Amino acid sequence: MGVTKSEIFSPDQNEISSIAKVFGHPARIAILQYLFKTDSCICGDLVNEIGLAQPTISQHLKELKKTGLIKGNIEGTSVCYCINKENWTKMKSILHVFLDQDLNDNGNCC
Amino acid sequence: MGVTKSEIFSPDQNEISSIAKVFGHPARIAILQYLFKTDSCICGDLVNEIGLAQPTISQHLKELKKTGLIKGNIEGTSVCYCINKENWTKMKSILHVFLDQDLNDNGNCC
DNA sequence: TTATTATATTGCAATATTACGATTAATGAG
DNA sequence: CTCATTAATCGTAATATTGCAATATAATAA
Numbered sequence: 001m002g003v004t005k006s007e008i009f010s011p012d013q014n015e016i017s018s019i020a021k022v023f024g025h026p027a028r029i030a031i032l033q034y035l036f037k038t039d040s041c042i043c044g045d046l047v048n049e050i051g052l053a054q055p056t057i058s059q060h061l062k063e064l065k066k067t068g069l070i071k072g073n074i075e076g077t078s079v080c081y082c083i084n085k086e087n088w089t090k091m092k093s094i095l096h097v098f099l100d101q102d103l104n105d106n107g108n109c110c
Numbered sequence: 111m112g113v114t115k116s117e118i119f120s121p122d123q124n125e126i127s128s129i130a131k132v133f134g135h136p137a138r139i140a141i142l143q144y145l146f147k148t149d150s151c152i153c154g155d156l157v158n159e160i161g162l163a164q165p166t167i168s169q170h171l172k173e174l175k176k177t178g179l180i181k182g183n184i185e186g187t188s189v190c191y192c193i194n195k196e197n198w199t200k201m202k203s204i205l206h207v208f209l210d211q212d213l214n215d216n217g218n219c220c
Numbered sequence: 221t222t223a224t225t226a227t228a229t230t231g232c233a234a235t236a237t238t239a240c241g242a243t244t245a246a247t248g249a250g
Numbered sequence: 251c252t253c254a255t256t257a258a259t260c261g262t263a264a265t266a267t268t269g270c271a272a273t274a275t276a277a278t279a280a
């Protein structure tokens with residue numbers, strides 16, 4: 001029914017998956033890469049860079065902000081977005097712990 | 111309209127996001143953690159472990175298999191699933207490259 | 221003030237995802 | 251062969267996501 005049954009999973013599992021979910025769209029990857037690449041923070045250049053409509057970009061930015069991966073500062077009529085370093089590091093390490101877990105490789109397996 | 115415009119993104123961006131997408135559901139995280147934890151490979155124990163119906167688990171396994179994160183071997187009436195180590199390592203490093211990228215922190219930013 | 225520019229929000233259409241009951245397919249047991 | 255067991259597939263309902271046009275909001279410029 002389109003609804004994820006979050007209640008039956010551990011906080012850990014829900015946290016990992018919800019972080020991963022934000023990374024699960026190419027537009028959001030593109031936005032993040034752009035924010036990493038550009039030395040100055042970015043505003044609506046993203047709309048030009050990425051080929052999506054302004055409301056669509058705005059929506060993706062909202063997702064990224066909600067998760068805490070980026071933050072935005074209002075500068076005049078435009079908004080300056082950038083990576084939220086602290087949170088990025090935090091989420092990165094959560095994913096790392098999951099990705100780097102060891103496999104007991106005792107050959108019982110396929 | 112529910113359709114991701116993959117054409118406008120780089121292969122890199124599409125690859126990263128599609129790997130992340132698979133990790134974007136707690137059931138799939140739970141399945142993968144279980145496969146890591148158990149020394150012997152697992153079949154339908156997953157249905158008992160995780161509180162989802164058999165067809166639902168089967169669907170998630172299919173996703174994981176499609177991406178190459180796991181593989182399954184038929185053993186009698188049951189199926190033995192396990193982590194596909196090579197692919198896991200490959201995808202892990204793709205995500206690592208993305209997550210570990212450097213930020214030019216020149217204070218231009220918010 | 222009015223106009224302009226930049227971004228957010230709303231509303232909606234199209235598609236995707238999640239979940240499960242019912243069914244099917246495949247194997248092994250008797 | 252028939253029955254039980256296990257897992258995949260089908261069909262479908264409910265909800266989520268993606269994308270955009272239209273509109274609203276906010277700040278600056280003239």
